Amino acid sequence: MIKYFLKRLISILPVLFVVSILAFAFVHLLPGDPARMMAGTDADEATVEMLRKEMGMDRPLPIQYLTYMKNMATGDLGKSLRTKLPVYDEIMLRYWPTMYLAITGMAWSVVIGVLFGAAAAVYNGRWQDYTAMLLSVSGISVPQFWLGLLAIQLFAVHLGWLPVAGYTGKFSELILPSFTLGATVAAVMARFTLSAFLEVLDEEYISTARAKGVAEFLVMWKHAFRNALIPVVTMVGLQFGFLLGGSVVVETVFAWPGIGRYMIEAVGVRDYPVLQALLLLYSFHFVFINLLVDMVYALINPEIRYE
Amino acid sequence: MNSSVETQLAMADDEILSVRDLSLSFPGYNGFTKVVHDVSMTVKKGETLAIVGESGSGKTVTMRRVMHLLSRVRTDSGQILLKKRNKVIQDITTLSNSEAKKIRGADMSMIFQEPMTSLNPLFTIGNQLMEAIHIHQKISRAKAEKKAIDLLNIVRIPDAKRRLSEYPHQMSGGMRQRVMTAMALSSHPQLLIADEPTTALDVTIQAQILALIRSLQKEFSMSVVFITHDMGVVAELADRVIVMYQGRVVEHNDVQSIFSNPGHPYTRALLKAVPVLGSMTGRKNPATLAILEMEKELSRKETDELPAEKEIDTADYGAPPLLEVSHLTTRFVSKKSFLGKPTHLIHAVEDVGFKLFPGETLGIVGESGCGKSTAGFSILKLVPAKGEVLFQGENVMMVSDSKLQSLRQDIQFIFQDPFASLNPRQTIGASIAEPLIIHAIGDKGSREKRVAKLLERVGIPAAHASHYPHEFSGGQRQRIAIARALATNPKVIIADEAVSALDVSIQATVLNLMMELQKELNLSYMFISHDMAVIERVSHRVMVMYLGQVVETGSRRDIFENPGHPYTRKLLSAIPVADPSKRTCFNMLTGEIPSPVRPFGNPPEKLVLKEVTAGHFVADGPADSQADIGIG
Numbered sequence: 001m002i003k004y005f006l007k008r009l010i011s012i013l014p015v016l017f018v019v020s021i022l023a024f025a026f027v028h029l030l031p032g033d034p035a036r037m038m039a040g041t042d043a044d045e046a047t048v049e050m051l052r053k054e055m056g057m058d059r060p061l062p063i064q065y066l067t068y069m070k071n072m073a074t075g076d077l078g079k080s081l082r083t084k085l086p087v088y089d090e091i092m093l094r095y096w097p098t099m100y101l102a103i104t105g106m107a108w109s110v111v112i113g114v115l116f117g118a119a120a121a122v123y124n125g126r127w128q129d130y131t132a133m134l135l136s137v138s139g140i141s142v143p144q145f146w147l148g149l150l151a152i153q154l155f156a157v158h159l160g161w162l163p164v165a166g167y168t169g170k171f172s173e174l175i176l177p178s179f180t181l182g183a184t185v186a187a188v189m190a191r192f193t194l195s196a197f198l199e200v201l202d203e204e205y206i207s208t209a210r211a212k213g214v215a216e217f218l219v220m221w222k223h224a225f226r227n228a229l230i231p232v233v234t235m236v237g238l239q240f241g242f243l244l245g246g247s248v249v250v251e252t253v254f255a256w257p258g259i260g261r262y263m264i265e266a267v268g269v270r271d272y273p274v275l276q277a278l279l280l281l282y283s284f285h286f287v288f289i290n291l292l293v294d295m296v297y298a299l300i301n302p303e304i305r306y307e
Numbered sequence: 308m309n310s311s312v313e314t315q316l317a318m319a320d321d322e323i324l325s326v327r328d329l330s331l332s333f334p335g336y337n338g339f340t341k342v343v344h345d346v347s348m349t350v351k352k353g354e355t356l357a358i359v360g361e362s363g364s365g366k367t368v369t370m371r372r373v374m375h376l377l378s379r380v381r382t383d384s385g386q387i388l389l390k391k392r393n394k395v396i397q398d399i400t401t402l403s404n405s406e407a408k409k410i411r412g413a414d415m416s417m418i419f420q421e422p423m424t425s426l427n428p429l430f431t432i433g434n435q436l437m438e439a440i441h442i443h444q445k446i447s448r449a450k451a452e453k454k455a456i457d458l459l460n461i462v463r464i465p466d467a468k469r470r471l472s473e474y475p476h477q478m479s480g481g482m483r484q485r486v487m488t489a490m491a492l493s494s495h496p497q498l499l500i501a502d503e504p505t506t507a508l509d510v511t512i513q514a515q516i517l518a519l520i521r522s523l524q525k526e527f528s529m530s531v532v533f534i535t536h537d538m539g540v541v542a543e544l545a546d547r548v549i550v551m552y553q554g555r556v557v558e559h560n561d562v563q564s565i566f567s568n569p570g571h572p573y574t575r576a577l578l579k580a581v582p583v584l585g586s587m588t589g590r591k592n593p594a595t596l597a598i599l600e601m602e603k604e605l606s607r608k609e610t611d612e613l614p615a616e617k618e619i620d621t622a623d624y625g626a627p628p629l630l631e632v633s634h635l636t637t638r639f640v641s642k643k644s645f646l647g648k649p650t651h652l653i654h655a656v657e658d659v660g661f662k663l664f665p666g667e668t669l670g671i672v673g674e675s676g677c678g679k680s681t682a683g684f685s686i687l688k689l690v691p692a693k694g695e696v697l698f699q700g701e702n703v704m705m706v707s708d709s710k711l712q713s714l715r716q717d718i719q720f721i722f723q724d725p726f727a728s729l730n731p732r733q734t735i736g737a738s739i740a741e742p743l744i745i746h747a748i749g750d751k752g753s754r755e756k757r758v759a760k761l762l763e764r765v766g767i768p769a770a771h772a773s774h775y776p777h778e779f780s781g782g783q784r785q786r787i788a789i790a791r792a793l794a795t796n797p798k799v800i801i802a803d804e805a806v807s808a809l810d811v812s813i814q815a816t817v818l819n820l821m822m823e824l825q826k827e828l829n830l831s832y833m834f835i836s837h838d839m840a841v842i843e844r845v846s847h848r849v850m851v852m853y854l855g856q857v858v859e860t861g862s863r864r865d866i867f868e869n870p871g872h873p874y875t876r877k878l879l880s881a882i883p884v885a886d887p888s889k890r891t892c893f894n895m896l897t898g899e900i901p902s903p904v905r906p907f908g909n910p911p912e913k914l915v916l917k918e919v920t921a922g923h924f925v926a927d928g929p930a931d932s933q934a935d936i937g938i939g
Contacts (some may be wrong), residue, residue: 003645025859204425210376211419212439212490213412226429302474303428 001298001305008294009267012287019283024068026276028061072280075301078273082266091259097167098258101181101250104174109182110189110236117193118228124198124222131192139187144246148180148253165255177254181246185239192235197228230301237293241286316396318388318746321499323530324350324373324415329385329400331372333364339381343369344554346385350498353522355531357545357562359577361537361810362781365554366534370500374417375399375407389414392497413443415498416491420506422483426475432486433471435583443494458489461526462519479899481512488519495527502534504777509837509900514881514891518541536810538581539840541884542566543890550574562887576604580815582840583885588868592620593668593845595819601812619822621829622847623664627700629798629831630663630686635694637678637685641904654903655681656692657855658913663799668825668832670846670863671880672839674900678855680834683801686809687711687718698799702770708934716746719792723804725784729776729791735762736772739791746795761790782813788821793824801833806841818845839882843867848922851875854903856914861923871925 034155035052043051052058056067071077077087114131120132149207155176156164200206201224209223210216248260255261259278266274318325329346332339343365350356351844358366369474370379373387387399391414399407411417419425436455440446446454452471475483484504491499501520505513522545524531533544541548541562548565550558550573554824558571569575579598587593592661594616598604611696636658643653656678663669670678681909685692687709688703697702698714706714719742722728729738739758743749749757764784767779776784785805792800802821806814822845824830836842842849849866851874859872870876905911914926 006645068745145431174523205374205427207371207417207419208425208487208490209427210408211374211417212493213408213410213442215408215436223427227427300429304478 004298004304005295008291012291015287016284019280019287020069020072021065023276023280023283024065027272048226077277080266080274081271082269082274087273090262090274091277091281094257094259094262097256098247098251099259100174101178101247101256101258102240104178105182105243105246106236106240107183108178109186109239112182113186113189114193114229114232115185116190117232118197118220118225120190120194121197121201121224121228124201131283133194136187136190139183139190142183144180144184144249145253147183148177148250151176151180152190153252165253167254167257177250177256180253181243181250184246185243188239189232189235193228193232194232197224200224200227203227226300230297233293233297233300237290240289241282244285316388316398318390318396319349321351321682322349323352323390324348324532325386325388326369326373327386327388329369329372329387330383330884331368332381333368334379335383341383342380342554342709343372346551346554346556348556348559350530350532352497352530353524353528354546355455355533355540355544357533357548358551359535359541359548360551361536361812363553364551365896366551367502370417370502370532370534370552373399374411374415374500375402375404376411376417378404389498404609409443412496413494414492414496415500416494416496416503417500417502418484418487420478420492420503422487422507425487426483428475430474431471432473432475432478436471436486436490440488441513448900450514454493455489458493461484461492461523462486462489464489467634479512480508480868481515481899484512484516485519486510488516488523492523492527492542494839496529498530498532499524500534501625503536505540506724510839510878510881511674511898511900513540514883515898517883517885520544524633525711533615537883538578538811538885542885542887543883545887548578555601565585566885566887567666572605572607576601576812577619578885579604581885582815582818582838582844584840584843584879584882585867587843587863589864589926590618591864592618592622593822593847593863594618595822596844598812598815598819599815604812605930607631610792616669617823617826618651619668619826619847621826623665623667626665628662628664630696630833631695632662632686633695634657635682635685635692635696637681638689639690647909650907652907654678654855654905654911656685657911658694659855659857661850661857661860663831663833665798666825666829667847668834668845670849671833671835671852672837672842672849674837674854674878675853676698676903677852678903679837679852680803683720683803683833683835686801686824687715687720694741713746716742716795717797719795719797721785721788721792721805723800725781725808726776728788730824731776734773734775735767735779735787738776739772739787739794742791748795757792757794762787764793764824765790780813782809782817785809785817789824793828796828797830799831799833799908801835803835804837805834807836807838814841819847828901839867839878851878854901854911856911856926857916857924858914858926859924860916861920861925865920865923869923871919871923 033055035048035055039048039051056064075088079085080087080090083090116132116136120129123129152164155162162176186305206224207220207221214223247258248264250256251258251260252264263278326346326348329343330341331343332341346365346369348356348587358370360366368377368380370381372380382400389397389399389410391397392408397410413830426922433452433455436458437451440451440454456467456472459470464470464485478486505516508516517540520531523529535541545562547561549556550571552573558565558569558574560570565574566578569578577599580596582596597616599607599614635656637656639655640649641653641654643810644650655656659682661669671682673679681690684690686696686703694704695806701712702834703711729735736758739761740754743754743757758772762769762772767783767786779787806817809817818841821832825832834845843863846863848862849860850857851866851872853874858868859870859875866875870879883891916926919925
């Protein structure tokens with residue numbers, strides 16, 4: 001299994017390399033002269049030339065890439081064009097609120113989604129199934145911003161149970177935005193778990209378990225459930241990327257001091273160093289989460305564990 | 308309870324199971340469809356009842372209902388009476404799920420067909436065995452573990468203690484079926500239901516499992532219900548036989564009478580359809596089977612004339628060989644080191660050579676992993692292979708890709724699974740026309756005519772060209788696959804287990820079709836199969852493969868009437884013969900088919916073929932082949 005882990009670990013190196021190239025090339029791929037764009041349209045030629053020198057853009061591209069990688073390794077992501085503050089500091093300020101949001105959203109949506117999906121499979125064709133899948137279809141179809149606004153209206157404004165928006169570090173502030181963020185994922189997980197579970201229920205080893213006289217409850221939760229989880233785990237990794245993307249909308253609705261909103265602002269003013277850094281950050285997270293998923297996958301599947 | 312109910316539940320003293328007028332329906336889009344009609348049967352103490360029938364005959368459904376394993380099926384009428392161990396008679400049809408689970412695994416157990424999927428991949432063998440023990444016996448963990456080891460010993464699994472911590476994927480199919488059997492025996496049931504338990508296994512492994520079930524039955528004086536489609540297995544094992552057809556019991560008799568004096572036309576047709584090993588003894592050429600399609604066979608009157616066996620005398624050994632293969636070697640990488648260097652190779656095909664003459668059928672036979680299918684693929688470079696393959700004098704291994712493409716017109720494939728080898732989104736007409744389009748033969752009009760002609764020839768109305776594969780049965784699909792293979796007028800057809808997935812009666816008519824086509828079109832077949840009886844029926848010459856190498860090759864009569872290699876003899880002796888008066892004495896060894904995976908740089912020893920009589924070659928060794936296959 002250690003060999004498998006090492007293999008997976010090594011296999012992400014080329015992915016990270018390609019991602020870093022893309023992030024580096026990002027500025028160069030945009031139309032026009034990056035130095036000109038950064039200096040602004042009304043800057044004179046001398047200023048642009050100075051900026052170009054300062055940013056090392058007069059040197060050959062491979063050298064620029066190496067410098068860029070070296071800076072990145074030391075945590076130097078450049079300075080924000082807008083605030084002139086180091087991008088690293090700017091991001092760290094907003095990093096944890098977004099991660100709390102994503103992790104909470106993921107956690108509850110996986111738990112609820114898998115339980116709903118499993119229940120729908122166990123009670124296939126009965127009211128539990130239809131209820132779970134009705135909720136699931138709603139979860140997929142309702143846009144996040146609207147769901148967020150509805151939730152604020154009901155739980156914050158009308159009932160007054162939870163704060164309306166913003167984040168100061170209290171758990172109660174996390175509930176509504178993470179619920180909104182996770183709703184779609186929960187719905188996707190429910191549908192996916194249902195189909196995986198139903199497929200497993202058709203397997204011969206389920207008949208074997210029943211033929212042994214295993215109680216129906218254990219047939220479902222011991223024999224079927226764990227097998228059904230294997231494809232679901234893969235799905236979790238893919239959905240995490242969706243959650244990070246979704247945080248842009250949710251953070252805007254809930255005035256959340258996170259990376260998603262920061263990114264929208266950066267796009268608005270073409271703050272290239274910030275966007276470059278965020279591109280890297282998002283990609284790295286996605287890659288590492290999927291690495292983690294692969295490892296969990298190996299832990300629950302003996303066929304890989306004993307390879 | 309009043310007395311009338313009690314008399315209803317009465318069973319004869321020696322009966323364990325009594326199914327009475329059972330009718331079952333499955334839910335479908337148009338309401339319920341009846342799949343089992345008024346089925347009655349009894350199983351006596353200590354006897355083996357075989358239920359024979361083709362797919363869809365209702366044999367599995369009936370027995371799964373007996374086990375109370377079907378949730379969606381509706382029981383329309385009838386009773387299923389089981390005499391429990393405490394002598395209480397129970398009607399299974401009146402049981403709830405939670406009541407049924409106390410009986411399942413305790414009073415009766417079941418073994419399933421697919422050893423690869425019938426054990427849960429996430430739990431160890433020990434865990435699954437001990438689970439079965441704990442359900443019905445309140446004993447300590449240590450005792451249960453000891454019992455699990457005992458059970459594995461009973462089913463002759465060597466090194467039982469270590470096996471407990473293994474996962475199913477670490478075991479071979481035969482070993483898994485032993486574990487399944489051990490699990491079924493864990494609470495000493497009185498009734499064991501075995502649903503085609505050996506169908507997915509190789510013949511030598513099948514022989515081991517059959518011997519095991521037979522001896523366990525004696526040891527535990529168990530009753531066994533054996534569901535099968537294989538008349539050979541029936542003859543080997545059964546005391547009494549029930550024949551089912553389209554959800555009905557059509558015949559019920561003791562095993563001797565079923566074979567010597569079959570009463571129902573269906574039973575007679577079934578027996579005629581089975582290629583019997585040895586039936587070709589003394590005959591030079593293969594011949595078609597004297598059988599019609601099942602519907603025609605059933606409506607045939609006693610006085611009607613039977614179709615005659617047609618001798619297939621097309622092989623032309625005077626002509627130069629169409630295909631001349633030498634030193635064919637195919638190896639796949641099985642394991643790689645950390646840096647991606649191969650450490651283990653699968654030696655699928657090792658230095659194989661043979662010739663195929665015009666109009667000839669070369670049967671290639673062997674067990675799983677012997678390389679017979681890979682040899683077929685290698686010839687058309689569908690897998691990376693080395694060696695020399697001369698097709699009409701041209702070396703297939705050396706030609707350019709475009710030339711190879713045109714050679715592929717002349718050599719066509721038919722695969723095993725007719726459900727997977729036709730594209731479900733394409734009409735069958737389009738599927739058949741596709742090779743013509745690929746090789747740019749004819750225009751649209753002429754292609755349509757050709758498709759119609761081909762369909763008619765394989766016995767499917769030309770008007771069905773616009774239908775999709777799911778509208779056809781397995782046998783019809785295999786006919787369509789044959790029509791597709793014929794589309795480009797090939798000279799050679801490689802048939803890879805082409806009839807293995809079909810029911811026997813359909814298998815017989817597809818074999819007949821293939822042989823008739825050979826006669827009409829002077830085709831050459833490379834007929835790859837694990838089934839010795841089918842090989843005997845269709846082949847002019849036979850090649851026996853073992854671990855990637857040829858161990859024996861010769862004319863059909865050489866191989867079947869005078870087998871020279873110990874492995875050939877073992878294969879022949881492992882086959883259940885469809886004649887209950889000639890029961891084989893399988894011994895109880897547990898040998899496995901050895902693996903063709905070897906460490907890198909350590910190729911197997913090359914076998915030297917010696918010519919014993921003209922055209923009959925037998926390999927010297929391998930010496931260990933006797934030890935590792937469990938048939939004496």
